[in-house]
Amino acid sequence: MPYTVLFKTLFSFKAIVCTFALCLNKNHKSFDMEFISNLKEKITEGVTDLYGQEIDEKLIQIQNTRKDFTGDFTVVTFPLLRFSKKSPEQTGEDLGKYLTDNIEEINSFNVIKGFLNLELSQNFWLDQFKTAWQNENFGIRLPDKNSKTVLVEYSSPNTNKPLHLGHIRNNLLGYSIAKIFEANNNKVIKTNIVNDRGIHICKSMLAWQKWGNGETPESSGMKGDFLVGKYYVKFDQEYKKEIQQLISEGKSKEEAEQNARLILQAREMLRKWEAGDDEVVALWKKMNNWVYDGFDVTYKKLGVDFDKIYYESDTYKVGKELVLKGLEKGKLIKEEDGSVWADLTNKGLDKKILLRSDGTSVYMTQDIGTAYLRYKDYQFDKHVYVVGNEQDYHFKVLKIVLEELGFPWAKNIQHLSYGMVELPEGKMKSREGTVVDADDLIADMVSTARQISQELGKLDGLSNEEIEKIIHTIALGALKYFLLKVDPKKNMVFNPKESIDFNGNTGPFIQYTYARIQSLARKAAENKLDTESYQKEKLNLDTKEVQLIKSINKFAVIVSEAGENQNPAIIANYVYELVKEYNQFYHDFSILKEENEDLKRFRLQLSVLTGRVIKQAMALLGIDVPEKM
């Protein structure tokens, strides 16, 4: 049958070309992605051949075969029935036979309830394995000169209180998303807008002036952000006292809130700050710097960083100008009292204030200015804001207002909205002292990690410096993985009483597997074992080994999927699956003690590649992996 032979030849030729191209331009498409697109083509041809019908490729559904069934890829026959006009089983049989005859890599097939399972040759998987092994950055597409520029905003702290658990989720998500974009061939700029201006800042400044007695981080030994936070709380307490006092004197609640001396003084301070009063500005600078020093410590512990930091105190004026310009052009409206609004009622939204009647700017004004400056600085193709879902409405409005103001790039801003971290009894409330503080939590994790390591005696014989480094890596691995394995958009629960686990589906579990693999690699190196050479003809792989190759190979698809969905949890769940797979393999098979030399080398290589993928995947989550633990 020359027809069939021709097909076979064409198919193999294409596969070779694709593999070749893969090596040349480091295209992210793994071999099996190419295989699948070719498989789809063959199915289209098969349906034409068998049933004389032209079909749309979109109707072809191919998925990885579920573990309980034999096979590698599964074709769902149901969508094809209206062309075959036969039962699902018969259609599967027809197509299975056609594909087995026409595609060299397919060894055999089976049909179960309309699902056509295709089994590929060992050789196919070994080739895939080799391709992955030879690519140092397998699964990752690093940015190049054609890359798009993506800005990722995250953290966005207020300078009046320390970071808490919610901020940790934000920071980890932001950092991880930035890494994932980068791995998907984007040029990424990590940015942070610091909300360093406004009435809330004046509150802590005022309280410090009144009751601080000149206390500084140096004099008290208190971390700067905590010190400032302390006075912010102090303000609130005194303010409430005063309100109570006024109410008992017969004033209404609203009246009391508006006319309490403290709030009036804070407002006066804000006015002075905006007017550039030397004394107020100097105090503001001093206290903000305390906070920044404190934040830096926390950021460093978390292992997050930024390429460019914007300060609201710089950007709000730009925002104000843009709003006034918009007003001139008639895009915005001015009320009688002088306040400026965006009327979004024709978009199904409300009216939104942009400038107060006294001319001062609000949160939104500042965001307009910041976005403008960012576009000016980077001409981004995409701007992702990692901000909690409580601000869904705010970002919806921001985007529309920017569009109304005539900025075409506004359509490229996106809000990556994530859920709140809740305690078992509900939201964290600073008033009830249930806020889980970032620094405390990290310290707790570190001491738990230290305790477990000591109990297990794993780090005996290492230097203190090494031990501390490993413990920190494990503690942060546990915390980060815990927060990142959950789908960002979902609210999640954190129970401070039951500390974060170190066993099971956790960061340390994954790190441990990596450390074991590195231990193997060290032993192999001591024995001068060559990982590179094995003769694949001499191998007879177990399904477990093939399964592991499949899992490794999936990494490339997972990275792009995580990028498209902007979801680090996809990476986290993937690496967990991979590690479980590997641990079973490690348990069931000898590696360095295997007698068959080729098999030994293959298994070592398989282990080392698994380790490489674990490290890459964890890096995308911002999690380090230790060489020993």
Added chain:
RNA sequence: GGUUCCAUAGCUCAACUGGAUAGAGCAACAGCCUUCUAAGCUGUAGGUUGAAGGUUCGAGUCCUUCUGGAAUCACCA
């Protein structure tokens, strides 16, 4: 009240974007260390996917209604 989001094992989370018998971990119980790191591996048990309808070959996933929860609707940020 309007709008948006959520609800899966006792607890914390998955489920290849509509596919096969809904999977993991924790907690509980029973096993596996003289052997490449037991932070591991293997079992047992645990479910009417909040409820009721609908769409179709097929629904945890899509639509409608209801129940329960969260967020938001500030001249706060």
